[in-house]
Amino acid sequence: MFDSNDVKIAKLGEKVLRKKAKKVKDIKNEKTQEIIKIMIETLKKSNGVGLAAPQISISKQIMIISSRPNARYPNAPVMEDLVLINPKIIKTSKGKSKDWEGCLSIPGIRAKVPRYNKIVVSYKNIDNEKKTIVFKDFIARIFQHEFDHLIGLVYIDRVESNKDIISEEVYLKKFIGKPMSNIAKLAKILKEELIPELDENLEEIMNIIDSGDCSKDDRDELKYLEEMKAYFDEVELDIQNNNLSEEDALDILEVLEEMRLDKE
Numbered sequence: 001m002f003d004s005n006d007v008k009i010a011k012l013g014e015k016v017l018r019k020k021a022k023k024v025k026d027i028k029n030e031k032t033q034e035i036i037k038i039m040i041e042t043l044k045k046s047n048g049v050g051l052a053a054p055q056i057s058i059s060k061q062i063m064i065i066s067s068r069p070n071a072r073y074p075n076a077p078v079m080e081d082l083v084l085i086n087p088k089i090i091k092t093s094k095g096k097s098k099d100w101e102g103c104l105s106i107p108g109i110r111a112k113v114p115r116y117n118k119i120v121v122s123y124k125n126i127d128n129e130k131k132t133i134v135f136k137d138f139i140a141r142i143f144q145h146e147f148d149h150l151i152g153l154v155y156i157d158r159v160e161s162n163k164d165i166i167s168e169e170v171y172l173k174k175f176i177g178k179p180m181s182n183i184a185k186l187a188k189i190l191k192e193e194l195i196p197e198l199d200e201n202l203e204e205i206m207n208i209i210d211s212g213d214c215s216k217d218d219r220d221e222l223k224y225l226e227e228m229k230a231y232f233d234e235v236e237l238d239i240q241n242n243n244l245s246e247e248d249a250l251d252i253l254e255v256l257e258e259m260r261l262d263k264e
Helices: 030-046 137-150 168-176 182-210 216-240 246-263
Strands: 050-052 062-065 082-092 096-101 109-116 118-124 130-136 165-167
Touching (some): 030 050, 030 062, 030 082, 050 137, 062 137, 109 168, 118 137, 130 137
Antiparallel strands (some): 082 118, 109 165, 118 130
């Protein structure tokens, strides 16, 4: 269909950002699945935490939430990529909070926007299954921001005062400060994602082997997981003992990102 390298983010003033996106009728067809793939690739390259299809000039009710620390959002929580198709807000909290937002379609500025603290959402996943999910705090904010794109709005439409709009440069200096180091990012990923996932996978494969109903592939998988666990335990120990350089941490982060993309 098209390559993510050719995709451009639609900018404020382009008509597609002011249209109400159309409902996706055939979720499993090749065209829809290709759009989703391109959206995920585009989002990763853009250092965003969310993306809606109208932002790549496709007026369809598709959004991706992909919170992860990056240059634009160094303190973002880590979560798996979530594809939401034809999403609807079922319920909202009574309370709202104002916090800073930015947008790939409106580069160069940040603004304080009031959003519901908690929302309940229904949507279809990539397998055309109906799902319901609860979002809170920062992830709820991402959803509401992307949902606005599906109804022809952008986040600055929600701003209550022009004084709540500042340049991105000032925002980064004033509120973010020094970005998280590669070592700190790696330590966070190891602790919150990778090592718990390896422990879980090891336990699962050990249960299969202990049952006696295992194959050569299962034994090979066990060996691979044990080697991975030993390696990343050693990396974690190096971090604790200050024996890992920023350059080495960056190399490992890049490998982890490649592994994550390969799994997708």
